[in-house]
Amino acid sequence: MSAAPALFQPRLAQRRLLGACFHGLCLLITLVGVFVLFLLLALVFRIGWKYLTWALLTNEPSFLNPAEGGIRIALIGSVLLVLVAAVVAVPVGVGAAVYLEEYARKTRLNQLIQLNIANLAGVPSIVYGMLGLAIFVRWLRFDRSVLSGGLTLAILIVPVVIIASREALAAVPNSIRHAALALGATRWQMIRHHVLPAALPGILTGVILSVSRAIGEAAPLIVIGAAAFIMPGGGVDTASLFGWARWLREALLAAGFTALPIQIFDWSMETDPEFQDLAGSAIIVLLGTLLSMNALAVGIRAWQQGGKTR
Amino acid sequence: MNGLRRIAISLIVVMGSSLAAAQQPARLTGKVSIDGSSTVAPIMKATAELFRAEQPQVKVSVGISGTTGGFKKFLEADAALRTDISAASRPITAEETRMASERGIRFVELPVAYDGLAVVVNKKNDFCKSLTLAELKRIWEPESKIRNWKDVRPGFPDMPLRLYGPGTASGTFDYFTEVVVGKARASRSDYTGSEDDNVIATGVEGDIGAMGYLGYSYFALGAAKLNAVAIDPGDGKPVAPDRTTISDRTYRPLARPLFVYVNVESLKRAEVEALVTFFYRNAKKIVEHPKVNYVVLEEDVYAAATRRLADRTLGSLFADHAALQAPLRQTYVKREND
Numbered sequence: 001m002s003a004a005p006a007l008f009q010p011r012l013a014q015r016r017l018l019g020a021c022f023h024g025l026c027l028l029i030t031l032v033g034v035f036v037l038f039l040l041l042a043l044v045f046r047i048g049w050k051y052l053t054w055a056l057l058t059n060e061p062s063f064l065n066p067a068e069g070g071i072r073i074a075l076i077g078s079v080l081l082v083l084v085a086a087v088v089a090v091p092v093g094v095g096a097a098v099y100l101e102e103y104a105r106k107t108r109l110n111q112l113i114q115l116n117i118a119n120l121a122g123v124p125s126i127v128y129g130m131l132g133l134a135i136f137v138r139w140l141r142f143d144r145s146v147l148s149g150g151l152t153l154a155i156l157i158v159p160v161v162i163i164a165s166r167e168a169l170a171a172v173p174n175s176i177r178h179a180a181l182a183l184g185a186t187r188w189q190m191i192r193h194h195v196l197p198a199a200l201p202g203i204l205t206g207v208i209l210s211v212s213r214a215i216g217e218a219a220p221l222i223v224i225g226a227a228a229f230i231m232p233g234g235g236v237d238t239a240s241l242f243g244w245a246r247w248l249r250e251a252l253l254a255a256g257f258t259a260l261p262i263q264i265f266d267w268s269m270e271t272d273p274e275f276q277d278l279a280g281s282a283i284i285v286l287l288g289t290l291l292s293m294n295a296l297a298v299g300i301r302a303w304q305q306g307g308k309t310r
Numbered sequence: 311m312n313g314l315r316r317i318a319i320s321l322i323v324v325m326g327s328s329l330a331a332a333q334q335p336a337r338l339t340g341k342v343s344i345d346g347s348s349t350v351a352p353i354m355k356a357t358a359e360l361f362r363a364e365q366p367q368v369k370v371s372v373g374i375s376g377t378t379g380g381f382k383k384f385l386e387a388d389a390a391l392r393t394d395i396s397a398a399s400r401p402i403t404a405e406e407t408r409m410a411s412e413r414g415i416r417f418v419e420l421p422v423a424y425d426g427l428a429v430v431v432n433k434k435n436d437f438c439k440s441l442t443l444a445e446l447k448r449i450w451e452p453e454s455k456i457r458n459w460k461d462v463r464p465g466f467p468d469m470p471l472r473l474y475g476p477g478t479a480s481g482t483f484d485y486f487t488e489v490v491v492g493k494a495r496a497s498r499s500d501y502t503g504s505e506d507d508n509v510i511a512t513g514v515e516g517d518i519g520a521m522g523y524l525g526y527s528y529f530a531l532g533a534a535k536l537n538a539v540a541i542d543p544g545d546g547k548p549v550a551p552d553r554t555t556i557s558d559r560t561y562r563p564l565a566r567p568l569f570v571y572v573n574v575e576s577l578k579r580a581e582v583e584a585l586v587t588f589f590y591r592n593a594k595k596i597v598e599h600p601k602v603n604y605v606v607l608e609e610d611v612y613a614a615a616t617r618r619l620a621d622r623t624l625g626s627l628f629a630d631h632a633a634l635q636a637p638l639r640q641t642y643v644k645r646e647n648d
Contacts, residue, residue: 062359063352063355063356063359063601064356064359064360064599064601137391138388138391141388141390141391143390143391144391225345225373225375225383226373227343227345227371227372227373228351228372228373228374229351229354229355229358229371229372229374230369230370230371230372231358231359231361231362231368231369231370231371232369233339233340233341233366233367233368233369234339234366234367234369254341254369255341255343255371255391256341256343256369256371257371258371266374269348269506270508272531272601
């Protein structure tokens with residue numbers, strides 16, 4: 001009874017100091033991240049500025065005259081690869097997400113599937129390369145073509161598309177579903193007219209982010225057998241639609257393709273400093289493509305949300 | 311300036327194509343697939359690029375999977391997946407030849423250039439002018455304990471020895487370990503390894519106690535900044551690498567010929583044959599191009615190779631590896647005269 005329990009000591013000054021320290025620490029860590037990013041950008045721009053011209057985009061690579069070299073072949077390769085990947089991965093990924101989120105009951109099997117998808121998203125990309133080599137190149141005999149590469153990138157990004165789409169679907173309030181069903185809509189009508197439109201911004205963000213990942217991948221393409229250096233054959237007969245179609249068929253199915261990350265890798269391995277500068281320029285183009293795709297994702301999201309709430 | 315250059319270039323192209331038209335009236339189409347050694351890749355890239363002026367409709371793809379990786383694609387089980395040409399920094403092995411015959415793949419083996427390996431030390435290193443093969447072996451063999459120059463040879467200073475070399479995926483690594491250590495791919499592993507010769511060169515440049523080995527052409531490009539060590543193959547006569555000693559093969563055993571292997575089935579396609587003969591018509595120009603920078607073979611060896619191509623002479627001349635140590639001229643020209 002004699003020694004009264006110590007009264008609560010607010011020690012306000014000390015706690016505020018600790019709080020301020022934590023605030024400062026968080027700020028510092030954020031700044032380190034931003035600083036490294038800017039350092040990277042500054043370095044790449046300093047190296048790559050020299051060859052960042054229109055000719056870089058339109059010329060073929062040149063081993064003998066690096067200054068005349070360009071990334072046309074690699075850029076076309078990358079665009080086609082990503083198109084194939086997106087055309088395949090988006091319907092499959094969104095479809096799977098709709099099934100898992102809207103139809104699937106909580107059975108053992110479905111839980112197993114969900115666990116597997118989450119794990120697949122973390123598998124190193126080179127493993128997908130080996131899968132693609134076995135399935136698309138060897139078994140389906142698509143050869144070392146853009147089609148094989150694009151399909152491989154598609155299975156690489158499908159888990160990411162599924163996860164992002166599921167999250168977008170889960171964020172749609174249940175009251176919308178209930179309202180639609182209560183008014184007599186079928187499950188399909190409810191999904192088609194209410195859930196999917198509401199989830200669209202989230203789905204699109206996921207799609208664009210995963211496509212951005214695909215465009216930067218080199219490892220699986222190397223396993224598939226992308227070539228480092230390509231001298232293209234015949235050009236496009238621009239006068240006729242038939243000429244374009246033939247060109248597209250050739251570009252998708254013919255063996256021998258390359259892509260931006262592989263071109264960059266090849267150039268950065270060269271000893272001649274001119275190639276290093278070219279690699280820097282190609283990196284800027286790749287970064288620019290990536291950033292504008294991400295900006296597109298942000299833009300779509302902002303536009304959709306702005307339009308809906310008010 | 312730029313305009314003038316454009317005109318000059320287009321003039322050259324016009325002249326080149328009219329020349330081509332005179333030699334080869336047919337405008338070929340189709341595609342040629344090449345894969346293999348990163349060492350041979352510069353020759354393949356340069357050939358593909360120069361060939362374009364003559365046959366712009368032919369698509370040529372050059373992959374860089376390493377010599378062994380290249381042979382894997384050359385010898386694919388599925389004929390549709392096989393590459394037309396495999397670029398190799400060593401002759402085809404017995405195992406690979408066996409696989410070829412099992413799968414019914416017939417090929418022509420053609421030498422394209424010489425490549426030398428250079429053992430390099432820092433420019434400021436004034437004591438190590440030459441090394442015997444035995445000393446090199448003691449430095450580089452697996453489990454080697456040599457970490458100081460004084461352990462390399464009595465009389466060398468007390469200075470830490472740091473090693474640089476190619477990574478294990480490189481053909482240069484296979485080649486060096488085979489001729490120096492005596493067993494392919496057997497090497498100590500506590501050295502700085504990189505597939506990029508530039509990394510090795512930069513490492514040795516910045517470290518007075520360093521030693522490394524890399525392709526002669528890389529050494530020749532950066533010659534001002536590195537010293538090449540003369541190699542004594544065991545006869546007490548050290549020889550430094552240069553264009554002459556590599557081509558007459560007195561610089562032993564670290565100089566080697568480079569090869570391409572051409573599938574005979576592919577040679578039935580005019581564009582494949584045109585590309586290979588294009589190389590032999592322009593071999594000197596391609597091999598000695600500053601961006602390629604290997605050592606050209608002797609004229610008569612190129613002539614012999616051209617005949618082997620024309621006659622579709624099958625198989626490898628290097629089934630026993632002793633043939634690799636003999637001058638190519640002896641292997642190719644003497645054989646024909648016998």
